[in-house]
Amino acid sequence: MTARVILLCHAATAAMRAGRFPDDEAIEPDALSNGAVLAARLPRVDAVVSGRERRCLDTAEALGLAATPSAELDDWSVGAWRGRVLAEIATAAPDLFAAWRSGPDAAPEGGESLRALLARVGAWLDARMSARKLLAVTHPAVVRAAVVHVLAAPPSSFWQVDAGPLALVDLRHDGRRWALRSSTLDAF
Template sequence: MKAVHLTLISHAATEAQRLGRFHGDDDETLATSAQPVLLPDGATGLAGPELRTTQTAQWLGLQASVEPALRDCDFGWWKGVSLKALQRDEPALLQAWLSDPHSAPHGGESIADVCQRVARWLEGFTTPGHWVAVTHPMIIRAAMMHVLQCPLAAFHRIDVQPLSQLHLGHYGMWRVRLAGAD
């Protein structure tokens, strides 16, 4: 059995993140002066289907195939809505979503749904080699929680910044792989 190495990278910063609103599918990344992430030689690329993930993959120089399982959470009618507007107009619904991982007051996916989707994908992902996947903060949180077997209540306690990386390794089971200096 050969090892699987999977590096999940959060997409580059977006205007939606800057403004504190839920993403839409066509949100673009902002120009960045950050140094591109160094990718391992021979890595195979994957990306979520949204524009911001494919733009980030291109910026990184990654030839990425679209992987539907890496799509962001479906926020339903909250797409494009700011957290401030929800706090003002629908505070009970926002609080339900933040406190109950099975709640989906926006008509889209719940946190539990996202975590289940990512867990199914990870458990079926057994192709050896090094993979680099550009995806979303919520997907990275879900992957980390699955590998560490965290309760769903921990979901909102994980911050994933733009261009953050989560390194995972699989040889019999998934493990979080901390990267050190070269």
């Protein structure tokens, strides 16, 4: 039996538009003005899970989905950088910021390294190899980490994966391996 895990990035937030590391903010008021249309295009699933942050829960609610929050789907922890503008951090701590962007083991104070994020998301995904149809409302960083895991790509590949608001990734496991299926909501 094929397992299917569909990852959906949360809707847009003010932090995304401002180039700021997220805090626990809500989605933008008009981010899902067409939520009913979008929800109608989502595939039928057996279960819905989400990150515990407000932006994931708001997205699920706006789509009419009853999601079970899961810590494994929480956003990439950036510790002391939470809520701060990326450009400000790059200027104030250029060496640390550069190390974080180029080294998979670097992390901001109190935060999670890229390698730790990849391990967390990979373990969560591999525990779902027997899931029938699961939808996860989560964060761009979690979606990117899942793609890197499925492709067995090096950690540096994380930075080449783009996942914006409401991006959708369809993953399948056939009992032997994960595969990435390219799809859009129009395909469902």
